[in-house]
Amino acid sequence: MSTSTSALPRALWALMVGNFVIGTGVMVVPGTLNDISQSLGVSIPQAGQLITAAAILMGLGAPAFASLVAGWDRRRLLTISLLWYGLLTAACALAPSYASLLPLRVLAVISPAVFTPQAAACVGLLVRPDQRGRAITFVFLGWSVASVMGMPLSAWIGGTLGWRWAFGLVALMSLASAAWVWREMPDGIKPAALSRQAWQATLGSAPLMLAVGVTLLSAFGQFTLFSY
Incomplete structure (x- = not known):
């Protein structure tokens, strides 16, 4: 792998922030559930199906996509997954009705099913064997920060400006994070399938x-x- 040791911490930071964005995007629906329900004229249980559908897709999709993307270069795969997340989340923010929001949301959460497990899988190729446990923990810290900060931030934005603005912020963060991952991740990272x-x-x-x-x-x- 032709990347310097000094570049590795920056790559890990990019993956950790990517997980924060992914986690915040997953948490944005629970944080704005009331506003989605009122805005689109559906009940709370019906709006909650956005969470259920996303959970099913992520749970079943993660192992399935792991097989499908096994041969991909992780720099390109992780960047594309964040770009997909940003574009589909932006489409969710513009959805005119619940009927259009639900399938867009399901398509958007393909990215969490890809990014998080594949980011963890490639960490072992970015650091020395004795640093792998610490590095994986660091990368997953993004999800912990998202649960502590991302969802309350989404709830505040949703309650103040509306759920569409919260989705829009996640979309912008996803696009910025994609650029960071592309810049910091080295080429040629392909964990064995x-x-x-x-x-x-x-x-x-x-x-x-x-x-x-x-x-x-x-x-x-x-x-x-x-x-x-």
Whole structure:
């Protein structure tokens, strides 16, 4: 890999901020749920289906997309996923009705299903083996910051200016983050794809599946609490 050691921290910062933008975009619906409901003339449970549909797409899409994008250069993949996020979130902000907003939202959250797991997968190729745990934790810090700052910010903007402005801000941040990732990520980062045997070993591991189950229940509880 032809990149200097001094460039690596900047690449990790770009990935961490990318995760913050991704997380804030996921949290923008729970933060603006009341305003979406009132603005589009739908009930709170119906507006909440935006959260459900996005969660299903991200949960099922992450492993599926991992196989589809296995051979992609991660600089291009991560940049394209943020550009997609920005453009589709901007389209959501302009959606005239709930019927048009729902499919646009589902298409937009393809990006979280791609960006977050693939950012974590490529971290191991950006740092030394002894730094991998710390680097992955740092990159995922973006989601933690999004839950602490991103959703309250979205709620404040939604309550003050309207949900469309909150979506618009996420779109702008996504485009800026895409430019940063493109600038800082080196070329040639292609983590090895999981083989069929590796997938079978993963899905057949009881301790790992138990950890995934706990994470899934935690996420269910978190989004239910944040939303309602």
